[in-house]
Amino acid sequence: MSIPKTQKAVIFEENGGPLLYKDIPVPEPKANELLVNIKYSGVCHTDLHAWKGDWPLATKLPLVGGHEGAGVVVGMGKNVKGWEIGDYAGVKWLNGSCLGCEFCQHGDEPNCADADLSGYTHDGSFEQYATADAVQAARIPKHVDLAQAAPILCAGITVYKALKTANVSAGQWVCISGAGGGLGSLAIQYAKAMGYRVAAIDGGEEKEEFCKSLGAEVFIDFTKTKDIVKEVVAATNGGPHGAINVSVSEKAIAQSVEYIRSTGTVVLVGLPAGAKVVAPVFDAVVKSVSIRGSYVGNRADSAEALDFFARGLIKCPIKIVGLSELPSIYELMEQGKILGRYVVDTSK
Ligand code: 8ID
Ligand code: ZN
Secondary structure, eight states: OOOOEEEEEEEEEEESOOOOOEEOOOOOOOOEEEEEEEEEOOOHHHHHHHHHTSSOOOOSSSSOSOOOOOEEEEOOOOOOOSEEEEEEEESSSEEEEOOOOOHHHTTTTGTTTTEEEEEETTSSSSSEEEEETTTTTOOOTTTSSSHHHHHTTTTHHHHHHHHHHHHHHHHHHEEEEEETSSHHHHHHHHHTTTOOHHHESSSHHHHHHHHHHHSSSSEETTTSOOOHHHHHHHHHTTTSSEEEEEESOOOHHHHHHHHTTTEEEEEEEOOTOOOOOOHHHHHHHTTTEEEEEEEEHHHHHHHHHHHHHHOOOOOEEEEEEGGGGHHHHHHHHHHTTTOOOOETTOOO
């Protein structure tokens, strides 16, 4: 297999600066890394936050974004074990971690202080050839469609882990705020596959139809409903047992602390710029509410999330466009106009 010297990528020199579709060198894998020929990459709202510089953590610059890369192994460093040329591999947000600190020892690799992040501190999957730590790269089964698999690599893993963090039982209610977006559309399906009842919150009739087609029993439109808290409590017969916040809205997070059922768990996933959790302490105490952050997933969560998908339980609602069209996807995403996930084809 011949590997070219240069490749197409979308790269930016400064946060918020032009997104340049151009030729850049193909990277050399380090001793511990795979070289993955990325075929498709999902576009996550995190990529938009990274480009804009929304968070109190600096990105590498210049940067190639992207962290839902699905492709084929075409090379590897000398210390890599257990991978073969031709294997399907996934480039995830968590590209590598130290494996030695207390968090890595407990399987909390995303919380490692030295975590290396695809499309943030490490050039990501908006390029045709990306490098990935062989320990963290996801193993994608050969029979699956790589375009469909791409969104599982961040959105799928993240919502699956968030649902586990919500600690609900089969038959109980989960409310998903931001249900029509990339993470939300997968969260509805994982929740159904795990046996939960789903109440979805998002805006507009198109999203309502979409969320219901994916398995939501109830839809609440945040653009039309006057009292979201009251509606969610009524629709779920006393409030959901778990709430998954995947919207990019500080207000929606505050509402979830109010509509959650007593002893329920509010899970924070979406990362609106500069947001704070503002919740009535009295309610949180008297209802004995748990509020928990959830950050992607570890290797076991990743393998489990991919297994649900490979068994046909999760269908990724995707639209495929060329990598060169990435700026127009960011525009739609900013306006909240995306149903499900956009996936870019790196050959176009
Ligand atoms: O590990 C993590 N914690 C993690 C992993 C991956 C992504 C966190 N994220 C974060 C992203 O950085 C982003 O902040 O999750 C958030 C959602 O990512 P996404 O699903 O990729 O975004 P999207 O496709 O744009 O979907 C967002 C949805 O939220 C709705 C929008 O209409 C859209 O469908 N929404 C908004 I904005 N405000 C809402 C509101 N007030 C709302 N839905 C309900 N109520
Ligand atoms: Zn992501």
